[in-house]
Amino acid sequence: MWTSGLYVISAEKLHPERSLLSVMEAALKGGAGAIQLRDKESDKAALIEKGRQLQQLARRYQVPFIMNDHLDVALAINADGVHVGQGDFPLGEARALLGADKLIGISTHTKEEALEAEKLGADYIGIGPVYETSSKEDTEAELGVAGLKEIRKHVSIPTVAIGGIKLENAEAVAATGVNGLAVISEVVTSNDIEGTCRAFTDILTEARERD
Ligand code: TZP
Ligand code: MG
Secondary structure (H helix, E strand, O other), rough: OOOOEEEEEEOOHHOOOOHHHHHHHHHOOOOOEEEEEEOOOHHHHHHHHHHHHHHHHHHHHOOOEEEEOHHHHHHOOOOOEEEEEOOOOHHHHHHHHHHOOOOOEEEEOOOHHHHHHHOOOOOEEEEOOOOOOOOOOOOOOHHHEEEEEEEEHHOOOOOOEOOOOHHHHHHHHHHHOOOEEEEHHHHOOOOOOOHHHHHHHHHHHHHHHHO
8 A cells, every 4th residue: 555656754843833734734735645743752642643633634635644653653543554763663563563454664774674674574665864864863874876776776665765855856866766755854844835745746756757
C-alpha cells in the first residue's frame, strides 16, 4: 500500500501560526503521497489524539499515515504504519506486533543498514540526510546525491530520500532514482504549501518519466 512520491513529515513547532491539520491537509491537496506525524514533544495522550486526526485525514485522501517512533501509538490508533530509527524498536518485533498489512519504514544511513532493513522486511527505507538539515538534532554526516545513489542501488525495496530537500535541489535528488522524497521544512514553512507540494510531485513525476 506504499505510495511513492512526496512524503510530508510534520513539525508543528515550525508553523506556530497554523494548525497541524491545516498544514497536512494542504500538503495532501498538493499531492503528498504519504504523511507522517513526527513529534518529539507531546505526551502519549496528545500523540494519540493528533495521530487519530491525521489518520482520518490521510484516509480521506487515500494515502498512508505513518506514525514516527511510537509503535504503541500506531497500534492504539490503527495507523497505516510506523517509522522507526536505527536503535529504536526492532524491525522484526515491530512486524510481529503490527502484522503484514501495515507499513514499516526505517531510517538508514549506510549500505549495511539498508541491506539489513530489506532483509528484515521493511516496506521502505529512508536514506539520509542527503543535505544539511536543521529539522533533526544529531544528524549523521550528509550523504550528498552520490552517497544516496550508492546506498539506493543495493536494495530493491522502495527508497525515500530525506534531509535538506528543497525545490531547488529536488531534481538532483529525484534523478538518483529514489521512489520518494521526504520533506519537512520546505513544505511546512511554505506560504503556499499546496503549490510547493505540487511542484515537488511534478519534479518526481518528470524524473520517473525520464527513467
Ligand atoms: N531524518 C533525517 S534528516 C531529517 C530527518 C527526520 C529532517 C528532514 O527535515 P528537512 O527540513 O526536510 O531537512
Ligand atoms: Mg525515531
